[in-house]
Amino acid sequence: MALRFEILARFNRARAAELILPHFVCHTPLFMPVGTQGTIKGLTTNELEEIGCQIILGNTYHLALRPTSELIDEMGGLHKFMNWPRALLTDSGGFQMVSLLHLADITEKGVTFQSPVDGKPMLLTPEESIQIQNRIGADIIMALDDVVKTTITGPRIEEAMYRTLRWIDRCIKAHKRPDEQNLFGIVQGGLDPRLRDICVKGLVERNLPGYAIGGLAGGEDKDSFWRVVAQCTASLPEDKPRYVMGVGYPLDIVVCSALGADMYDCVYPTRTARFGTALVPEGVLKLKHKAMAEDVRPVDPTCKCMVCKNYTRAYIHCLVTKDAMGSQLLSYHNLYYMMKLSRDLHSSIIQGRFPQFVCQFLQKMFPEGDVPEWVCNAMEVAGIDISSCCAPFPLSEDEHLTVCEAR
Amino acid sequence: MKFRVKAWSKTGRSRVGELQLGSCPYTIETPALLLSTRKGLPHFISPQLLPSLPSPDSFLLQCNPLHFIEGISFETISKIGGLHDLLGLREYAIAAVPRDSDVCLPESNSTNKFGASFETPSGRHLIKPVDYMNMISSMKPDLWTTLADEVPAWVSQNRNRTSVDRTVRWVDECIERNVTGGAVFGSIVGGSSIEERQRCAQEIARRNVSGYWIGGFGLGESMDERPALLDVVMDNLLEEKPRQIFGLSLPEEVLQGISAGVDLFDSTYIYDLTVGGLALTFPFDGTDPRPSNYQFNENASDFTKINLKATIYRKDESPILDNCNCYTCQNHTRAYINHLLNVHEMLAQTLLEIHNTHHYLALSSFGEGVRIKSLQGPYFVGGFSVNYSGL
Ligand SMILES: [Zn+2]
Ligand SMILES: [Zn+2]
Numbered sequence A: 001m002a003l004r005f006e007i008l009a010r011f012n013r014a015r016a017a018e019l020i021l022p023h024f025v026c027h028t029p030l031f032m033p034v035g036t037q038g039t040i041k042g043l044t045t046n047e048l049e050e051i052g053c054q055i056i057l058g059n060t061y062h063l064a065l066r067p068t069s070e071l072i073d074e075m076g077g078l079h080k081f082m083n084w085p086r087a088l089l090t091d092s093g094g095f096q097m098v099s100l101l102h103l104a105d106i107t108e109k110g111v112t113f114q115s116p117v118d119g120k121p122m123l124l125t126p127e128e129s130i131q132i133q134n135r136i137g138a139d140i141i142m143a144l145d146d147v148v149k150t151t152i153t154g155p156r157i158e159e160a161m162y163r164t165l166r167w168i169d170r171c172i173k174a175h176k177r178p179d180e181q182n183l184f185g186i187v188q189g190g191l192d193p194r195l196r197d198i199c200v201k202g203l204v205e206r207n208l209p210g211y212a213i214g215g216l217a218g219g220e221d222k223d224s225f226w227r228v229v230a231q232c233t234a235s236l237p238e239d240k241p242r243y244v245m246g247v248g249y250p251l252d253i254v255v256c257s258a259l260g261a262d263m264y265d266c267v268y269p270t271r272t273a274r275f276g277t278a279l280v281p282e283g284v285l286k287l288k289h290k291a292m293a294e295d296v297r298p299v300d301p302t303c304k305c306m307v308c309k310n311y312t313r314a315y316i317h318c319l320v321t322k323d324a325m326g327s328q329l330l331s332y333h334n335l336y337y338m339m340k341l342s343r344d345l346h347s348s349i350i351q352g353r354f355p356q357f358v359c360q361f362l363q364k365m366f367p368e369g370d371v372p373e374w375v376c377n378a379m380e381v382a383g384i385d386i387s388s389c390c391a392p393f394p395l396s397e398d399e400h401l402t403v404c405e406a407r
Numbered sequence B: 001m002k003f004r005v006k007a008w009s010k011t012g013r014s015r016v017g018e019l020q021l022g023s024c025p026y027t028i029e030t031p032a033l034l035l036s037t038r039k040g041l042p043h044f045i046s047p048q049l050l051p052s053l054p055s056p057d058s059f060l061l062q063c064n065p066l067h068f069i070e071g072i073s074f075e076t077i078s079k080i081g082g083l084h085d086l087l088g089l090r091e092y093a094i095a096a097v098p099r100d101s102d103v104c105l106p107e108s109n110s111t112n113k114f115g116a117s118f119e120t121p122s123g124r125h126l127i128k129p130v131d132y133m134n135m136i137s138s139m140k141p142d143l144w145t146t147l148a149d150e151v152p153a154w155v156s157q158n159r160n161r162t163s164v165d166r167t168v169r170w171v172d173e174c175i176e177r178n179v180t181g182g183a184v185f186g187s188i189v190g191g192s193s194i195e196e197r198q199r200c201a202q203e204i205a206r207r208n209v210s211g212y213w214i215g216g217f218g219l220g221e222s223m224d225e226r227p228a229l230l231d232v233v234m235d236n237l238l239e240e241k242p243r244q245i246f247g248l249s250l251p252e253e254v255l256q257g258i259s260a261g262v263d264l265f266d267s268t269y270i271y272d273l274t275v276g277g278l279a280l281t282f283p284f285d286g287t288d289p290r291p292s293n294y295q296f297n298e299n300a301s302d303f304t305k306i307n308l309k310a311t312i313y314r315k316d317e318s319p320i321l322d323n324c325n326c327y328t329c330q331n332h333t334r335a336y337i338n339h340l341l342n343v344h345e346m347l348a349q350t351l352l353e354i355h356n357t358h359h360y361l362a363l364s365s366f367g368e369g370v371r372i373k374s375l376q377g378p379y380f381v382g383g384f385s386v387n388y389s390g391l
Helices: A045-051 A060-065 A069-074 A078-082 A094-100 A126-136 A155-174 A193-205 A222-235 A250-258 A268-274 A290-294 A306-310 A313-319 A324-350 A354-365 A373-382 A397-406 B074-080 B083-087 B129-139 B157-177 B194-205 B226-235 B251-260 B268-275 B327-331 B334-342 B347-364
Strands: A004-011 A014-020 A025-028 A030-033 A055-058 A087-090 A111-114 A121-124 A140-142 A182-187 A210-213 A242-244 A263-266 A277-280 A283-286 B002-008 B015-020 B028-030 B032-036 B060-063 B093-096 B116-120 B123-127 B143-145 B183-188 B211-214 B243-245 B264-266 B278-280 B305-307 B379-381 B384-386
Touching: A004 A324, A014 A324, A025 A030, A025 A324, A030 A268, A030 A324, A045 A324, A045 B327, A055 A060, A060 A069, A060 A094, A060 A126, A069 A126, A078 A087, A078 B334, A087 A126, A094 A111, A121 A126, A126 A140, A126 A155, A155 A182, A155 A193, A182 A193, A193 A210, A193 A222, A210 A222, A222 A242, A222 A250, A222 A373, A250 A263, A250 A324, A250 A354, A250 A373, A268 A277, A268 A324, A277 A324, A290 A313, A290 B074, A306 A324, A313 A324, A313 B074, A324 A354, B028 B032, B032 B268, B032 B347, B074 B083, B074 B129, B083 B093, B093 B129, B129 B157, B157 B183, B157 B194, B183 B194, B194 B211, B194 B226, B226 B251, B251 B347, B268 B278, B268 B347, B278 B347, B327 B347, B334 B347
Parallel strands: A030 A055, A030 A263, A055 A087, A087 A140, A140 A182, A182 A210, A210 A242, A242 A263, B032 B060, B032 B264, B060 B093, B093 B143, B143 B183, B183 B211, B211 B243, B243 B264
Antiparallel strands: A004 A014, A014 A025, A111 A121, A277 A283, B002 B015, B015 B028, B116 B123, B278 B305, B379 B384
16 A cells, blocks of 8 residues: 555545645545646646646556557656656546447456557456556556446446456456555446445455545436445545546535545546636636627636636637637636635535535525535535525525425 | 847947837847737747746737737727736737738738738738727737738739838828827838838838838748848838848748848747747757758757657657756656657647747847857857858
8 A cells, every 4th residue: 555544624424634645645625637648738737736736647548559658667657757746646548448449348358449559459458457557657546447337227237346346356466566556446336326335345355545436427317426426435444535536527526525535537627628618616607608708807706826817708718719828728727726626625624614615615606596406415415504505595494494305 | 118229240230239118127138039929828838837938038929919800809908908918918028010920911912002901710801000000009019010011022013012102101090090109110011122122111211110110021032032122121221220020930031130130030930840849959059060961860850950759759858958948848858748749739839839939039139149149240050050241
């Protein structure tokens, strides 16, 4: 194990912790931006530090193709190659194959896929995924799992869960750098609580440095989503970090953190920036919209980032989707927003005002009090009283409850 | 604006000077480069990284008002407070020039007596002096050049004469409508005709302008015919006023301009290099690094620049240039930039634009380098030799 996870404070199920990794001491709850190919959208590593990024993701599938893990190894690892002094995490590569390639086929051996270079069939085994990740050298590496869409039902889900458990042993066995890199296991099992439970138990027996909740954020309904998170966080060990994979909407992060999750990753903030959308406390701001052309306010008047301090919506409007600088500036703001959200979650838990923070967050996003029912349900399970923001101001205490329940 | 010629070359026309512009608190030594921008910001360098470029040489920006024809109204720019506030660059000197060399080019066939025509991504636009001056008054640049009718080198004598007539008339119309405090640079055209160049320069020299903008270069004339054209223009201008040029962008062209007595240049070359995956590497020590018959060699280098897309840099752990103190060279290897180029990641352009800007600024300025050398006679900079008329 090459990490320490120290919980500094709790609010019911929510935790604020220090995650001490070989390259950086991270504060959780934490959003991890995705730098697929060893970089994020024209931002320099200096800027990423300024924004407050603590750990970034590299995609094993892409890096293994170009520049190849052998080259990264030869260059001294990904940290050195991209000159990023803080922490890194790599995924197993399996998910990218299944989602990007039509011809991926999963067998007991591994994931067979057609090489995008020469079209030949290739096989990614659990052993190989770990070897590649060992060469890349991230602080956290992910086990190869059998990924199935959450919207799929039937025996395939069960098969995938058991295969994921069999593969974790092959991953553990193949892992050559356990003193420098932390192997996280991934809980699978679709939306079936029984399967999730078996998977959690199986993984916990292996005493891994951390655990991820996989197979979510794939189009399942929100109520199923939070219930899986709630179930897994409840049964995963207290003293290990919990990472919900592929989650990146601010609202989802707040809900999952209330339920006791610690880490998140998603391409959403940078991808949406490319299409001209800014993350703001009220939700999103579409800067492509014509109305923005005359709007002389900052993207988010409450944001202290370089972009909001210097630029108007009108200027960003005339850059977005046309000039490289448009997506650079919006990515900067969006990542700043996500990192600020992470910091606020962390500090509000430490300062014992987590419910107040959650309420403020929800109030901004749902000023009419129309907080979605699934959020109300999840918060109830999390023991966070959000009645004060669940209906417009003049409602009485009792009416709040009725509104919430009625959803 | 304040401008002062500090010294002249003993044998030639080169000069070094000092320029102070608008809200920029720094005195900028000339010859100097104006950094080319897209909508006011360098193409790929975020405003956060701008301060890492050599100061104060990087504080001159060239902005094309026509970039804002679409997407934002000039009323809004005015409401925001003009270009400096729009761009969040209050300490930078911004020069407005109504053209560039990649997305907004003069379209002389459609230019008429009412205004100048330009080909832009949002279509062809005919800009009348009154339109242009509306742009200028809402943008409030520190320096702006008057509207010009630029024509390619191959147009008829008649068309060339018309272009001078129009350009001179538009200088008057622009000045008449001017309501900003920015310095006005009168545009000089005349194509490849010595007579027309002379006529235009004489007319503009008589006007109440703070400096001169020399257009109509880089439009098909040969490098050999330039010295005479430049000389006749310079001979007719007031010596104490600064001279800005457009269309001389390659290193040898900038040196050609310096030799002729030009003070301000555009830096399109940096953009071209950057999008081509090329990095400047020429030395400043006065030596010529090139063998007599040079081309890109097996190291993907022509001795003045390297092509970082080449496979040879795949595992190259050195910076673009040893001893370069730009952000890129201080932080990243050739191998990393090669990877970024291979996978089409924007950071490649960001890092290349930083290095190339850093390096190219040193060509015109280089503290004690070119500025002083340009006063001393024939010289080499990074293998770019300048040796003609009077140097
Ligand atoms: Zn911001
Ligand atoms: Zn450099």
